[in-house]
Amino acid sequence: MEKIIGLIDAPFTPFYENGDVNLEPIPAYAKMLQKNGLKGVFINGSSGEGYMLTPEERMRLAEAWVAAAPKDFKVIVHVGSCCVRESRRLAEHAQKIGAWGIGAMAPPFPKIGRIEELVKYIEEIASGAPALPFYYYHIPAFNGAYLPMVKLLEAVDGRVPNFAGIKYTFESMYEYNQCRLYKNGKYDMLHGQDETILPCLAMGGAQGGIGGTTNYNGKNLVGIIEAWNRGDLEAARALQNYSQAVINVICHFRGNIVGGKRIMKLIGLDLGPNRTPFQNITPEEEVQLRKELEEIGFFQHCNEF
Amino acid sequence: MEKIIGLIDAPFTPFYENGDVNLEPIPAYAKMLQKNGLKGVFINGSSGEGYMLTPEERMRLAEAWVAAAPKDFKVIVHVGSCCVRESRRLAEHAQKIGAWGIGAMAPPFPKIGRIEELVKYIEEIASGAPALPFYYYHIPAFNGAYLPMVKLLEAVDGRVPNFAGIKYTFESMYEYNQCRLYKNGKYDMLHGQDETILPCLAMGGAQGGIGGTTNYNGKNLVGIIEAWNRGDLEAARALQNYSQAVINVICHFRGNIVGGKRIMKLIGLDLGPNRTPFQNITPEEEVQLRKELEEIGFFQHCNEF
């Protein structure tokens, strides 16, 4: 199966002020991402508030992104939900409309406690889009699914034919590397934490990844991989340190889903509010957010339109 | 606002073998519950695999239960989901079709960390069914929302007009009692753990409750309250101990959602399988389940048709 090379962006979902999904910004959004070096999008995931959307909204968004995608720009649709039937229907839809791939995280409810439960869940969804690669989205801090990923690979191997790999959003580089080494790299291990691309490259991974801060800091994150690949360790370190400085700022503003989304407005692409139960950035917080970004020279280095 | 007196049942959702929702058993189900002393149902909750259903399935189920409900039999619709818009739509639907009340647990994703997030979530849903009482379903073991419930009551008081009370499915009788004492019993505190009805009655609570094992052991659970109210402590203790013995059995079979649902078949109302990611009771397990129930004389004491 093809392996993803380069960084995929996890876009935010644009909303109108009244809370309806807003499809209008998507063509400009896709174009901007590609211009800054991103190779595609992983839509309706956690950054995209996918779990907070109705199934209809998720399908409309998928259609809009597929329609807006420039040439060679991959659209991966996150179809995970607490309802496996719903997820399977979303998988079928993704295949039908021409998405490049699909993905799903483990449901947060009921909490998955055993590999077999997870495999059954994956199997039922992945079989709805047999022509597309399926990526398991491992993000246990969000759903409590602290399961051993090598065991997952062993369990799906030979059972889920379109299982492509894992979007690995967890801190254990040891486990990441063990997954990467499984059957000499049989599965595609997408690095999922923008703060540690460089260390992961050193270990042999991170040539492909999915980022959340790539929405506004993608140029620098792509730059880490480029610098590493041309052997310029100092440049790679500088870009990784800088990218951590950006992440330090969003940690002061309720993380990427809330704080990061507001940064999009500050760089020129207003994507509107977050959906309840997220607490939106207040006007006072926005002033402070801009200030902290200015202090690290962010607006001279961020993504460009 | 009216307070619920007696026990409400949290029914399982019937499925056909192919996994489709099966509405056929519902009239007989409702009749059986009332015959055994239950005062209503809390549908599409955790026992009902509500989170594992599509919005359409949830609406069809609500309609079927409202249609099947005997006189004076309350139908409360759990409308909680990760998507507040979906939940609000389900709340509107519940009011339109004539449900008695609605409820919602905190979403498991994103994990609720602050009272204000929870209040906003509740507010948006409850306002979709302004004519119905709204019950917050507190079950932190399932969704990680370990928030202080007295603080919740203080926060909704004066802000969510149709907030009626809490279905309290947590072990802290201290907190339960503090909620009960809030403004001399302003809110309806529904006891939500069948294993501890008697101790809760002693403290002054549990005159109303919502049970999961009431589906098959309702007669005995109702009996605890009756015995207590007529001053027969020994009978109440015997029934509570017996009810714990029943719960001991289901703990060996992956709990009420899986093991309890299969008991329904054993007492004469086959409700079909569970939905993925639940792991269904195997035929071998079913034999063992029946055996353990026979050992405690269950089939002589269980709910009757």
Added chain:
Amino acid sequence: MEKIIGLIDAPFTPFYENGDVNLEPIPAYAKMLQKNGLKGVFINGSSGEGYMLTPEERMRLAEAWVAAAPKDFKVIVHVGSCCVRESRRLAEHAQKIGAWGIGAMAPPFPKIGRIEELVKYIEEIASGAPALPFYYYHIPAFNGAYLPMVKLLEAVDGRVPNFAGIKYTFESMYEYNQCRLYKNGKYDMLHGQDETILPCLAMGGAQGGIGGTTNYNGKNLVGIIEAWNRGDLEAARALQNYSQAVINVICHFRGNIVGGKRIMKLIGLDLGPNRTPFQNITPEEEVQLRKELEEIGFFQHCNEF
């Protein structure tokens, strides 16, 4: 084996201002506790900052309490520590000096994950004081030992001859009751949460218990049992509700170890500061603590000298 009837107090450890252990208040302390209806003490436990004491300090305290104990006043010595050798030595010492019994909680490090580990730990300690009853102190919120207690009883039964029972400081009244019912009450189940004595009595338990707020509110807590036993439910409820109101206050002041200890000074028995890493009540906090206690009429109902 004899079962404990009535409430045992978990005393605070007195310190001088310089942080040394102060044995002087102990005779007056013991006398006061007995006067208010307490049947003994469980020393060097969590309220007593036992884990924060050196082995020598623990032995001196045990000696002082045994020496000060009035007739028929039980001294149970908590000997648990991360070092099983140390604990065994403390157990031997307790027996040698004439303590009534011993107890130990599971060590917080290494975190106990299996019953067999816990049994081995208990066995090694209990065998150091073969003539004394051993109580396992179950307080998983403090040490992470969330193990099933019925399984523990099954495992020690026939293996640890002086295993007497459990000081059960956890919210599950279901599990408490199941332990109580084990072999028709073979083991002594001491209730360990002052906020829920009444509900536990209703279920058939709580005739014996170990309290932390009994240090200053013992008269009322003893009163709950007395009222229940004479059939006065309303009085029992009033006293239980009142006792919860007292606990509500200490929850505002970092709990019983810190806030409760300072209450002792306010009722006339200054026991000095807490040991690091506890953060002592500041003078400003003390003023506020007194105020909140006055608002519930505490000084008219608290323990008397």
Added chain:
Amino acid sequence: MEKIIGLIDAPFTPFYENGDVNLEPIPAYAKMLQKNGLKGVFINGSSGEGYMLTPEERMRLAEAWVAAAPKDFKVIVHVGSCCVRESRRLAEHAQKIGAWGIGAMAPPFPKIGRIEELVKYIEEIASGAPALPFYYYHIPAFNGAYLPMVKLLEAVDGRVPNFAGIKYTFESMYEYNQCRLYKNGKYDMLHGQDETILPCLAMGGAQGGIGGTTNYNGKNLVGIIEAWNRGDLEAARALQNYSQAVINVICHFRGNIVGGKRIMKLIGLDLGPNRTPFQNITPEEEVQLRKELEEIGFFQHCNEF
């Protein structure tokens, strides 16, 4: 303050079969470690079962290691315990006997919840050995002290004069790097996870570290740093992958404290059993352990005497 360059070993504590501490192997142990490239030892830590030792045993061990230490071989004494007085006494002792440094992890009980509690704990201990560097041992998986380490550095800076740095045994390379960047590297950030030395080197860290598998695999772990420093990325990757394969094996045998300790016997230095509540490797397990190690050619690559 001097920064540690190279890897420090966290040795196991030798016991006789009867469970007494055995000081005899220590000279040979120290010599072997130095021969394989280790720069010192961090004794009485988690690998050394320090929390399971009496204070006297800890002091005797410290004396034996200081006496056995070859020239330029650092002895750092872990003095942490639940009793800050005990820890301070151990710190004083360490300084008196000529140890190179001291360290302490946060106590597992009471669980540390705030930076100020931790700083007070550190301050009280570190001031007992003012002439020695103090290292905070961050291992939240063991003691629940999930506190932000940059905040700790800010809090001790200017307040604890001999605070030298952190032994960082946690997965977040992002936080590790932020600590490393604090005031341009003011504090010594010792890498504490043998499975991720290479990625950490890439980010600019890990020139100093403390390992647990260095006891038997130190040569290869030291080799990672050497390969990296001479620019041989492929060799560094091979050694890191190999070191992970070794760790994979000990994960099958209850981790390093239990499984790793038994490996010492297999390479020729029998250190005896573990202390309760650890469950010792059985003879059958030992056969299997040897087999799994042979399968990865361990005995051709392990530490040499």
